[in-house]
Amino acid sequence: MERAKRYGSRYGAAVVLAAVVSVTGCSGAPAQTGDKPGLSVPPVPTGPATPTATATAGRDEPAPQEVLVEVVVNGGFAGVRNKLVVHYDGSYTTRSGTKPPKDGRMTATEVAALRAALEDPAYAKVPDRPSGPPVADGFQYFITYHHRLVVAGDGERPPALQRVFSALPEGGPPTSP
Incomplete structure (x- = not known):
């Protein structure tokens, strides 16, 4: 049981580390989304996700x-x-x-x-x-x-x-x- 807890916490730390690397990039520097220091997430694009529609006069x-x-x-x-x-x-x-x-x-x-x-x-x-x-x-x-x-x-x-x-x-x- 003790051993399972030890491996579980290592696994959890690896998941957190992978998430930080994916958000910040491999360099460890935060993604640039403004002048705020610390961990930040790239901006979410707005508008259609695919080129299936274009806005024209307020309608798609x-x-x-x-x-x-x-x-x-x-x-x-x-x-x-x-x-x-x-x-x-x-x-x-x-x-x-x-x-x-x-x-x-x-x-x-x-x-x-x-x-x-x-x-x-x-x-x-x-x-x-x-x-x-x-x-x-x-x-x-x-x-x-x-x-x-x-x-x-x-x-x-x-x-x-x-x-x-x-x-x-x-x-x-x-x-x-």
């Missing part, structure tokens, strides 16, 4: 490769599941069944139109779920924008949702397998 702008909107279409007679992902920089990828993904790029004007459609207050009022009965062998559309999922069925596209689809590359993901 997403990084160009962040997803702006994702649209998935399911259903139909053939049972399709196709997907369109558009990034803030206008690049997009369409996946259709087992075919290789297809990449493209929207113009700055097209991206601005899509963002305007998605940020339209009328779009925020589009119901999250279909309100009518499902259409037999119809398609369901799943639109994700800013962590909000809107599900729409065939024939259930209010004007604000239709404006989003009109602004999407190729009008959204294909409905063919």
Whole structure:
């Protein structure tokens, strides 16, 4: 028991010494954070930890490769599941069944139109779920924008949702397998 206490205190001293070395550096001199003598800690950086956002006019702008909107279409007679992902920089990828993904790029004007459609207050009022009965062998559309999922069925596209689809590359993901 005596021996365990002795080794435990040596281990504890080593941990403290390692912490001091990591804070002060190998020279033993304190990190310079001001004119105060003694042990000090380097300043903690403020702002985003990664270059994924930059402050613009008081709000964070997403990084160009962040997803702006994702649209998935399911259903139909053939049972399709196709997907369109558009990034803030206008690049997009369409996946259709087992075919290789297809990449493209929207113009700055097209991206601005899509963002305007998605940020339209009328779009925020589009119901999250279909309100009518499902259409037999119809398609369901799943639109994700800013962590909000809107599900729409065939024939259930209010004007604000239709404006989003009109602004999407190729009008959204294909409905063919």
